[in-house]
Amino acid sequence: MSTRSLLELILLAALWGASFLFMRIATPEFGAIALIEIRVLVAALFLLPIWWFKEAKTHTQNVKENAIPILVVGILNSAIPFVLFAYSTLYVTGGFASVINSTAPIWAAIVAWLWLQRKPSFDSTIGLACGVIGVTILVSGALSVSADSIGLGVVAALGATVLYGIAANYISENLGNVSSLSISTFSQVGAALVLLPLAIFYFPSGEISMRSWASVIVLGVFCTGFAYTLYFRLIANVGSDKAITVTFLIPVFGSGWGALFIGEAISLTMIIGTLIILTGTALVTGVVSLKK
Numbered sequence: 001m002s003t004r005s006l007l008e009l010i011l012l013a014a015l016w017g018a019s020f021l022f023m024r025i026a027t028p029e030f031g032a033i034a035l036i037e038i039r040v041l042v043a044a045l046f047l048l049p050i051w052w053f054k055e056a057k058t059h060t061q062n063v064k065e066n067a068i069p070i071l072v073v074g075i076l077n078s079a080i081p082f083v084l085f086a087y088s089t090l091y092v093t094g095g096f097a098s099v100i101n102s103t104a105p106i107w108a109a110i111v112a113w114l115w116l117q118r119k120p121s122f123d124s125t126i127g128l129a130c131g132v133i134g135v136t137i138l139v140s141g142a143l144s145v146s147a148d149s150i151g152l153g154v155v156a157a158l159g160a161t162v163l164y165g166i167a168a169n170y171i172s173e174n175l176g177n178v179s180s181l182s183i184s185t186f187s188q189v190g191a192a193l194v195l196l197p198l199a200i201f202y203f204p205s206g207e208i209s210m211r212s213w214a215s216v217i218v219l220g221v222f223c224t225g226f227a228y229t230l231y232f233r234l235i236a237n238v239g240s241d242k243a244i245t246v247t248f249l250i251p252v253f254g255s256g257w258g259a260l261f262i263g264e265a266i267s268l269t270m271i272i273g274t275l276i277i278l279t280g281t282a283l284v285t286g287v288v289s290l291k292k
Contacts, residue, residue: 017253019223020094026215032086037199042220044188074190077167081160091153093264098254106131107165127283138273
């Protein structure tokens with residue numbers, strides 16, 4: 001991997017890690033649904049001109065033919081999991097949520113096993129076991145603090161990552177002939193359309209601070225729209241197997257930003273659970289192997 005690609009990978013992890021910080025800041029004022037509606041709408045408005053300039057002439061018909069699957073991806077990969085993660089940050093720290101987010105490749109492997117009968121390799125099996133153990137340690141440490149409140153956040157965050165796993169397999173099965181930019185752009189459009197009625201109904205009546213407005217704009221433009229373009233650039237330059245290693249860095253930044261800017265605590269249990277989860281993810285994704 002070139003120095004430039006490595007720097008882009010670190011920047012992407014910093015952006016995606018920061019998304020949990022911005023959700024922690026803005027969700028209490030906007031509410032989860034309204035916040036994510038603005039996030040995906042801003043991301044869509046950011047991505048549409050890029051798509052129009054790069055792919056409109058050659059990919060429009062393809063997008064039309066795959067409109068329903070792209071909408072499904074918008075629901076499974078953005079609308080619902082984004083809302084669940086935003087909701088989770090009302091109860092758990094952004095760093096904690098970012099660690100749970102890192103289990104997405106593990107859930108993708110489990111879904112592929114159960115749904116598509118793709119039997120996991122030896123490394124993947126050990127990785128899945130590590131992931132389950134890591135999540136158990138992480139969750140047990142959190143629930144010991146306050147089961148009534150944190151439990152809701154944990155369930156919401158885990159539900160989001162399971163949906164990411166389902167969406168990843170759905171994309172590979174149904175949208176293999178659609179460009180990554182088209183999927184990312186119009187899945188955001190679809191997510192915005194689906195959430196719009198609920199967002200109107202649940203939009204807060206009280207005054208919203210400039211801090212929260214700034215957070216949601218940055219969340220939409222940089223942590224979603226720009227991050228998607230950066231991610232797909234990395235896939236094109238270094239391959240998906242190396243680009244997916246961003247998963248290992250997101251919890252570092254998610255926890256770091258939260259600790260630095262809003263004083264979130266980082267416990268020993270959280271560190272241990274994170275290390276085990278990342279080990280499992282590395283095995284599942286093939287970044288490391290137990291076989292020589």
